[in-house]
Amino acid sequence: MKTDDIQLMAYVDGELPPQERDEVEREIDVSPELAERVALLKASRLPYRQAFANQTLPPVPESLTKKIEELARAAQAGQPSPASANDAVLKHGVHLPPSAPIRSRLRNAPAWLAVAFVAGVVCGGAILRLAPGVAPGIGANGATLASATMGASPWVRAAANYQQLYTRDTVAQIEPDTDLSAKTVDQIRRTDGLALRIPDLRAAGLTFKGVQRLRFNNKPLVQIVYLPAQGDPVALCVMKDVKPDQTIAQQRVDKMDVVTWRQAELSYALIGAPGNVDLPALAKQISDSRVGSIFSEATLARKAFSG
């Protein structure tokens, strides 16, 4: 019998039937080389599991736990496969080289985040819901801002939670795609029926990075992303909302500052991380139409008729 490594391992682990074991032992007796391998294998019988159990690993990141829960919920709700949705978005979304490492691909792909977002909000009302009244950060400007004690509406909370996933790196490398954005704005106006303009916030130091059509509870939700000179991106999110106008109100959703208002049957939420941008002032400028718009109606009309 020619004893091989696999047999030797089984021998050392006591997994050979008696007859085979005896044969192996006879071979070991006459072969120092086999005896050597057996000695090594014996020395390798170590408490691996215990050793690794004592290894201090970083905990599962909260962001990962959240994303997996969202994926799981989307799958359970019978959503179309999140990944194919992602691919579809990516085709006319962010163009990144396919060879980019996982890390950069995901970090820089808002389309991916959009999927996580959609997956989360479709069935995420329950998890995203804060207790009513738990809306700190109304702030010292409370006198000039409407009360926000009833808490943010579900879509605003969803959008704010989504925006938390954005880092400066997420959007810093994106070159705005004018054609794509114009097309998206056209779809927003014609398909989604939102009479929306994209505010030009350059005067306030914010660079337009892109506009996306997302969905919340099967209704269009528009997300316009800007990058300030410093700090994390700011998003202006908009949904149709057939209710009377509402003045601007500031609130805190989780770690994000949110300023909301309603105007001409559109609900707006301006969302950013605390600190870098004066969101209430910016909201005031937008709602007072004191800023220009990037994709003007004239541009869109030209495109619509020429196409």
Place this chain on the structure above:
Amino acid sequence: MTGADLSSMLPEMLPRLWAFALRISGDQHDAEDLVQRACVRALERAHQLRPDTAPLSWMFSIVHSTWINELRARSVRNRSSMDWDDDFLETVADPAARTPEEDVMNQQIVSAVQRLPEAQRVVMLLVAVEGLSYNEAAEALNVPIGTIMSRLSRARQAIGALFDGREDHKMKSRAKDKGSVS
């Protein structure tokens, strides 16, 4: 199995998938992206999961193949064990360990496994650490069971050389050559 069936198991599997991804990639950011992508891929092809395959080994296999693809994409085909970044994988003194000797031993074991060549390391992680059977490991890595056993045998001989108390043996172990465990 449907995506819905699988999805209900994912949150529970997550800690083990995370640990496995960390241990094969050696990088927290990679591990996070890896697990995420593996879960998306798994949900996409949940229907391919046969009833006789353990969902956990199947998930390990997807995490592993996703990582291999990633390494190829990065053209780091032969990631040598010298690249291993174990800044965050250090074992620390474990208050539950009964003796300091045991603690040192644990660290040496982890270190010895981490320094194995990639193919052997993954088999050791799956079989000796995660407790998969040879069969499950073979399924997870999509190689014949004989390959699993011979990789395991080579891995164990290399580790055995480090832990073998005798002075007179000569072992051509990579890990030994690196002198990483003293």
